[in-house]
Amino acid sequence: KNQVEQSPQSLIILEGKNCTLQCNYTVSPFSNLRWYKQDTGRGPVSLTIMTFSENTKSNGRYTATLDADTKQSSLHITASQLSDSASYICVAFSWGKFQFGAGTQVVVTP
Amino acid sequence: DVKVTQSSRYLVKRTGEKVFLECVQDMDHENMFWYRQDPGLGLRLIYFSYDVKMKEKGDIPEGYSVSREKKERFSLILESASTNQTSMYLCASSFTGQSTDTQYFGPGTRLTVL
Numbered sequence: 016k017n018q019v020e021q022s023p024q025s026l027i028i029l030e031g032k033n034c035t036l037q038c039n040y041t042v043s044p045f046s047n048l049r050w051y052k053q054d055t056g057r058g059p060v061s062l063t064i065m066t067f068s069e070n071t072k073s074n075g076r077y078t079a080t081l082d083a084d085t086k087q088s089s090l091h092i093t094a095s096q097l098s099d100s101a102s103y104i105c106v107a108f109s110w111g112k113f114q115f116g117a118g119t120q121v122v123v124t125p
Numbered sequence: 126d127v128k129v130t131q132s133s134r135y136l137v138k139r140t141g142e143k144v145f146l147e148c149v150q151d152m153d154h155e156n157m158f159w160y161r162q163d164p165g166l167g168l169r170l171i172y173f174s175y176d177v178k179m180k181e182k183g184d185i186p187e188g189y190s191v192s193r194e195k196k197e198r199f200s201l202i203l204e205s206a207s208t209n210q211t212s213m214y215l216c217a218s219s220f221t222g223q224s225t226d227t228q229y230f231g232p233g234t235r236l237t238v239l
Binding site for chain 1: 129
């Protein structure tokens, strides 16, 4: 069973709207969590990284939150743009290993 | 800007062929990684290397080998390709082995084994 679960698997949103992606992890002990954006046909690109002591981190219109007690993270996209269409991957680091979620596919429509 | 390049974007091979996937990074990074990415699954680590001529097995090393003769180049070898190795292969590099280091990924090689 994957130790990093993401939801939803996919979502469609209208340009200009906000959306929130969820990530639940079970890895222990937990060191840090990062979010990547992967455009179609490209490799993942890092958006944010948070250690267990951080609650929130922003990168432009992307804001990640972390609750280490409940082992949940979210990625909020504000005022979505067509270029936000991509897969968003949550990654937890534990015991020297990166555990990757399967990703949430986001499609932004005009 | 860090650049990680992979030798091919698309590759089609026959079962039993030996396949070489090349990865080059231009930022003097110590660590390099090979992952495969399949639909519905997260990225899975095949091998990584923390120095020239050094390698460590990842989670799914069976059927693969690697070579790192120069710091900037990390090769993934499929000794005898099989259809279940059809996948997207991603190379990544990072400056050190620290967990907070950013991993920089290449564009990927989509391999199809017929």
